[in-house]
Amino acid sequence: MTIIAGTPAPLARTRGRTLRRLARDPMGVFGGVLLLIVVVAGVFAPLLAPYAPTEVHFSTPFQQPGTIGFALGTDDLGRDILSRVLYGTRASLEVGALSVLLAVVVGVPLGLLSGYWRWLDALVSRLADLMLAFPFLILAVGLAAINGGGLANAAIALGIAHIPMMIRVVRADTLRLSETDFVLAAHTMHAGARRILGQHVLPNALSAIIVQATVIMPTAVIGEAILSFLGLGIQPPDPSLGIMLSDAQQYLFRTPWPAMFPGVMLALICLGFNLFGDALRDALDPRSAS
Numbered sequence: 001m002t003i004i005a006g007t008p009a010p011l012a013r014t015r016g017r018t019l020r021r022l023a024r025d026p027m028g029v030f031g032g033v034l035l036l037i038v039v040v041a042g043v044f045a046p047l048l049a050p051y052a053p054t055e056v057h058f059s060t061p062f063q064q065p066g067t068i069g070f071a072l073g074t075d076d077l078g079r080d081i082l083s084r085v086l087y088g089t090r091a092s093l094e095v096g097a098l099s100v101l102l103a104v105v106v107g108v109p110l111g112l113l114s115g116y117w118r119w120l121d122a123l124v125s126r127l128a129d130l131m132l133a134f135p136f137l138i139l140a141v142g143l144a145a146i147n148g149g150g151l152a153n154a155a156i157a158l159g160i161a162h163i164p165m166m167i168r169v170v171r172a173d174t175l176r177l178s179e180t181d182f183v184l185a186a187h188t189m190h191a192g193a194r195r196i197l198g199q200h201v202l203p204n205a206l207s208a209i210i211v212q213a214t215v216i217m218p219t220a221v222i223g224e225a226i227l228s229f230l231g232l233g234i235q236p237p238d239p240s241l242g243i244m245l246s247d248a249q250q251y252l253f254r255t256p257w258p259a260m261f262p263g264v265m266l267a268l269i270c271l272g273f274n275l276f277g278d279a280l281r282d283a284l285d286p287r288s289a290s
Helices: 011-023 026-043 081-116 118-132 136-147 151-177 181-188 193-229 241-251 257-284
Strands: none
Touching: 011 026, 011 257, 026 081, 026 257, 081 118, 081 151, 081 193, 081 241, 081 257, 118 151, 136 151, 136 193, 151 193, 181 193, 193 241, 193 257, 241 257
């Protein structure tokens, strides 16, 4: 079997090396465990929540945390805060995952094509620069205002706002990989563009795509909370961490816990993704020690 100089290590070996590097990073492990807890809380919210998120108890508003039957207390309508935080986490993760999916599905092909064909690069890069000229949050708010509220529309708005950064990351990696020995060797063997991009460039750009996805995810979660806080995201009575913060702001100094717990959950989600993303970036870096 002929081995082309510069060909990456087999996938199984690369995966094992990445896992070993992650295991040696204590902050990465902490971030991964934190993410696992958050994801389990969101995915199994219907099983973990003691009440329905919209169930009201008019006789027990503003119950303090630790009250029997209400571990995290209740809000102004007597709704269980624990149940609403769990379902709000579920909604935030859904919006984040859909946003990442949209950014990957649209941004990765455009980044590959613009990095491979220079004549297309000018058009795609100028389009990405035009979108990046608008601050991320302003662009997301504008798109959400046009499309209307709801979980799906919030995810679409946030996903579109993240596409330019995904394009730039994939384009840069494609330009780098196009000059490697194994891609040049494929050119000399008259391999087609589809084969080169699909079998040589894309697999080796996956690490950059995965790391960028870990950057997009917490930003999308915060974006969803902001959109819902402004009334442009998930609409009441559906639970959202942003809606909980919006509802609790008028009672903030009297009863801080309805705002404190969704805020803490948002912080935990972002902390977990940031710590794990940083560790994953270092683990996937081929220049780091094995």
